[in-house]
Amino acid sequence: MRVLLTTHENADPDAIASVLVLKEIFKNAEVYLPKGPSKLSRNILNDLNISLDYLEDLDKNFDFVIVLDTSNEDFLRYLKEHCPRILVIDHHKVEKPLEDIDYLIFETPSLSEAIYLLFGRKISNKLLELLVYGILTDTSFLTRANQLTKTVVNQILAKTNKDIGYFISKLKKEPEQDVKIALSKALKRIKVFKKNDIFIALTYVSSYESLVASRLLKMYFDLVLVLAFKKKERLLRIVLRSRGQTKAFDIAKAIAKRLPGSNYGGHENAAIVNIRLEDQDLNKRKIIDKYLRLMIDVIKNDLENDSRKLKEITD
Numbered sequence: 331m332r333v334l335l336t337t338h339e340n341a342d343p344d345a346i347a348s349v350l351v352l353k354e355i356f357k358n359a360e361v362y363l364p365k366g367p368s369k370l371s372r373n374i375l376n377d378l379n380i381s382l383d384y385l386e387d388l389d390k391n392f393d394f395v396i397v398l399d400t401s402n403e404d405f406l407r408y409l410k411e412h413c414p415r416i417l418v419i420d421h422h423k424v425e426k427p428l429e430d431i432d433y434l435i436f437e438t439p440s441l442s443e444a445i446y447l448l449f450g451r452k453i454s455n456k457l458l459e460l461l462v463y464g465i466l467t468d469t470s471f472l473t474r475a476n477q478l479t480k481t482v483v484n485q486i487l488a489k490t491n492k493d494i495g496y497f498i499s500k501l502k503k504e505p506e507q508d509v510k511i512a513l514s515k516a517l518k519r520i521k522v523f524k525k526n527d528i529f530i531a532l533t534y535v536s537s538y539e540s541l542v543a544s545r546l547l548k549m550y551f552d553l554v555l556v557l558a559f560k561k562k563e564r565l566l567r568i569v570l571r572s573r574g575q576t577k578a579f580d581i582a583k584a585i586a587k588r589l590p591g592s593n594y595g596g597h598e599n600a601a602i603v604n605i606r607l608e609d610q611d612l613n614k615r616k617i618i619d620k621y622l623r624l625m626i627d628v629i630k631n632d633l634e635n636d637s638r639k640l641k642e643i644t645d
């Protein structure tokens with residue numbers, strides 16, 4: 331049986347760790363990584379001295395495909411063309427399961443911890459370390475972790491004989507300069523709104539949108555929306571982060587509802603909307619203005635049951 335393991339584009343550490351653990355179990359399985367691993371994932375794989383062969387295009391058929399860490403409907407439909415049986419193993423909310431596809435969905439902050447709970451005893455030490463990176467990055471350094479996540483992390487640390495600071499310092503060694511530049515631009519462009527006691531930040535960058543969103547949330551905001559325009563990929567991405575009673579996922583859903591052809595996903599407090607920019611003129615200024623206005627309109631009108639006005643503070 332030809333088995334394929336795959337995940338989302340620019341696979342992040344959570345996705346890569348999950349794929350590699352399954353690859354350790356299904357030794358003959360092939361791996362398909364659309365657009366390859368993310369930059370951060372590549373750095374971590376290098377550091378752990380793990381080499382990974384993968385397909386960048388799907389040019390043959392498989393009997394069975396296991397899709398990890400992604401429930402993107404378009405991607406699943408595409409995979410159906412090459413594979414009759416699909417199993418999705420994920421921790422993102424699935425709003426509308428597709429027919430003929432099997433789902434195994436965990437309500438865990440990272441997929442890596444679920445993979446550990448499934449296969450923990452069989453996983454090699456190197457991949458256990460990779461799972462820690464997956465957990466740390468998917469939970470913003472454990473700020474979105476729950477008790478079970480922490481139990482899993484402690485078990486892995488005991489097995490690998492490393493402390494959490496070791497993994498955190500490796501991750502923090504990221505391209506700090508580039509991140510600072512992206513953050514500086516995000517801060518200059520920031521619009522801050524207030525609705526009751528909720529502080530909302532809205533801004534845009536062209537890279538590091540997830541990192542920027544997480545950093546802003548940590549400052550004092552309750553809801554953060556970061557728009558990223560990816561001209562080369564003809565893609566617009568909105569990264570949302572929240573805490574307290576405001577839910578990033580609900581706002582992502584409300585935005586996507588107004589944009590046919592977009593897709594969204596994530597969790598209560600960390601969500602994303604992807605908008606494909608087909609057949610449009612790609613004038614950066616126009617596009618950014620248009621979507622910023624739309625985002626403001628959504629938070630104005632769809633932010634739950636509160637009749638009090640949204641007020642821009644940075645105006």
Ligand SMILES: [Mn+2]
Binds near residue numbers: 440
């Ligand atoms: Mn994940």
